[in-house]
Amino acid sequence: MLNLSREELVIVVALLCVGITYLASKACKRASSNEREDIPGRLGLPFIGETFSFLSAYNSTRGSYDFVTPRRLRFGRWFKTRLFGKIHIFVPNSEGARIILANDFVLFNKGYVKSLAEAAGKNSLFCVPVESHKRMRRLLSEPFSMTSPSAFITKFDKKMCARLQKLEEGGQSFKVLDFCMKMSFDGICEMLMSITEDSLLEKIWKDSIAAGEAMISIPAMIPGSRYYKGMKARRRLVETFTEIIARRRRGEESAEDFLQSMLQRDLFPASEKLDDSEIIDNMLTFIFSGQSTTATAMMWSVKFLHENKEVQDILREEQLSLSKMKPEGAPLTKEDINNMPYGWKVLKETLRMSNIVLWYPRVALQDCTIEGREIKKGWHVNIDATCVHFDPDLYKDPLKFNPQRFDETQKPYSFIPFGAGPRTCLGMYMAKLKMLIFIHRLVGGYTWTLDDLDNSLQAKELVPKLRSGCPITLKSLSKSRSEA
Numbered sequence: 001m002l003n004l005s006r007e008e009l010v011i012v013v014a015l016l017c018v019g020i021t022y023l024a025s026k027a028c029k030r031a032s033s034n035e036r037e038d039i040p041g042r043l044g045l046p047f048i049g050e051t052f053s054f055l056s057a058y059n060s061t062r063g064s065y066d067f068v069t070p071r072r073l074r075f076g077r078w079f080k081t082r083l084f085g086k087i088h089i090f091v092p093n094s095e096g097a098r099i100i101l102a103n104d105f106v107l108f109n110k111g112y113v114k115s116l117a118e119a120a121g122k123n124s125l126f127c128v129p130v131e132s133h134k135r136m137r138r139l140l141s142e143p144f145s146m147t148s149p150s151a152f153i154t155k156f157d158k159k160m161c162a163r164l165q166k167l168e169e170g171g172q173s174f175k176v177l178d179f180c181m182k183m184s185f186d187g188i189c190e191m192l193m194s195i196t197e198d199s200l201l202e203k204i205w206k207d208s209i210a211a212g213e214a215m216i217s218i219p220a221m222i223p224g225s226r227y228y229k230g231m232k233a234r235r236r237l238v239e240t241f242t243e244i245i246a247r248r249r250r251g252e253e254s255a256e257d258f259l260q261s262m263l264q265r266d267l268f269p270a271s272e273k274l275d276d277s278e279i280i281d282n283m284l285t286f287i288f289s290g291q292s293t294t295a296t297a298m299m300w301s302v303k304f305l306h307e308n309k310e311v312q313d314i315l316r317e318e319q320l321s322l323s324k325m326k327p328e329g330a331p332l333t334k335e336d337i338n339n340m341p342y343g344w345k346v347l348k349e350t351l352r353m354s355n356i357v358l359w360y361p362r363v364a365l366q367d368c369t370i371e372g373r374e375i376k377k378g379w380h381v382n383i384d385a386t387c388v389h390f391d392p393d394l395y396k397d398p399l400k401f402n403p404q405r406f407d408e409t410q411k412p413y414s415f416i417p418f419g420a421g422p423r424t425c426l427g428m429y430m431a432k433l434k435m436l437i438f439i440h441r442l443v444g445g446y447t448w449t450l451d452d453l454d455n456s457l458q459a460k461e462l463v464p465k466l467r468s469g470c471p472i473t474l475k476s477l478s479k480s481r482s483e484a
């Protein structure tokens with residue numbers, strides 16, 4: 001029996017009471033939240049939270065995802081953090097992705113980012129509310145659909161052949177990223193408005209880069225700032241596109257392209273057409289969202305193929321056997337594109353491993369749960385596509401570049417490089433076409449040396465790009481063979 005004084009007894013009883021109350025309240029909370037799990041993580045100071053750590057990763061050559069990796073190691077696959085005053089939950093798995101993407105616009109929506117909305121325009125698909133989004137997507141989708149790509153394939157392929165040949169003849173090292181940025185940009189401008197004139201392309205290129213940079217900047221019109229320059233560039237772009245639309249309406253020019261298909265609806269009822277500012281804002285949106293993403297994916301395909309020679313060899317064999325069946329110099333067709341089963345798998349594996357869009361951000365529109373975890377209204381949930389694509393339960397040996405793994409059908413929401421649901425990437429098919437044409441012409445026509453082995457990433461980029469730009473020197477296959 002313990003021999004306690006009266007004071008000691010009072011302290012022990014008090015401590016016991018506090019302990020019991022604490023345990024009871026925890027048990028009650030757990031019961032009332034229906035066995036909901038707490039999401040671990042660190043919220044840090046109010047408003048600031050872990051913003052500086054995020055910015056440090058974003059500004060470094062390790063890339064923005066370097067913010068996520070150490071937190072995952074410390075807290076587990078699910079974790080929470082606070083960035084720019086908002087609570088963010090990183091959702092690491094395909095089931096979480098399914099719950100969020102299948103409830104897009106209902107339980108979740110994209111957050112409003114002022115700089116993005118102003119640079120892309122208030123009518124951009126990125127920003128419009130659900131009712132307009134549905135109508136606009138329906139009307140914008142047609143030119144991106146599977147039914148009308150033949151003309152695009154021929155034009156893009158011819159351009160690709162000519163430019164690669166010129167680079168090989170020049171014998172100089174060139175940056176794949178820069179090359180693909182220009183190819184991708186010229187391709188989209190031709191497809192949207194049939195623009196091929198160099199001086200006009202150059203003008204739109206410069207302005208769209210400045211306007212694109214304003215999308216991730218502090219939205220204050222301070223002369224000289226990124227935002228200021230970007231908004232001025234946007235104004236010039238709108239003027240240029242408005243003039244082109246006016247010339248088309250006056251009948252001074254016509255073409256078979258995206259813009260013309262929009263203008264053909266001029267006499268349709270309002271629900272069946274887009275007004276001029278909707279057309280312009282979305283043409284800008286396509287340029288912003290399509291150029292860097294596609295070019296970066298093309299760049300990673302070169303890097304991965306360089307590092308995996310056995311994959312390169314199998315791919316080359318397939319592409320050469322396709323070329324042999326065609327007259328010399330004939331451009332690729334839609335049928336050829338569908339006749340590259342290994343090429344498609346290389347493309348998929350490139351997208352899985354490069355994770356061009358690292359995570360997909362949404363905001364909870366009401367309190368809800370995801371896999372038993374409580375999400376409060378206003379919290380940001382980020383579908384961590386990178387984590388899904390490297391999940392060893394979904395992809396055996398996930399760090400290995402192995403196109404053959406796509407022989408098996410993927411589980412739903414486990415391969416999501418283009419998102420899913422009502423906001424699935426609108427340019428998905430076009431991006432795939434560009435990548436396959438590039439892969440075909442590169443691997444089927446050339447070998448190459450990689451002229452910089454540095455693996456560090458470009459700082460201040462949300463899309464992971466090699467800092468070196470992936471410089472290569474081409475050698476035509478016929479030359480390589482005659483030397484061998």
Ligand code: HEM
Nearest residue numbers: 286289290293294297356357360418419423425426427431
């Ligand atoms: C490899 C290249 C590309 C990748 C990896 C990619 C990826 C994505 C992803 C993941 C989304 C959905 C984001 C989310 O749910 O938050 C998206 C949306 C979008 N993408 Fe792409 N994209 C690519 C190329 C393109 C191209 C070439 C275009 C157009 C020319 C384009 C236009 C769009 C548009 C307009 C949206 C918004 C759709 C909406 O909100 O309804 N993308 N993209």
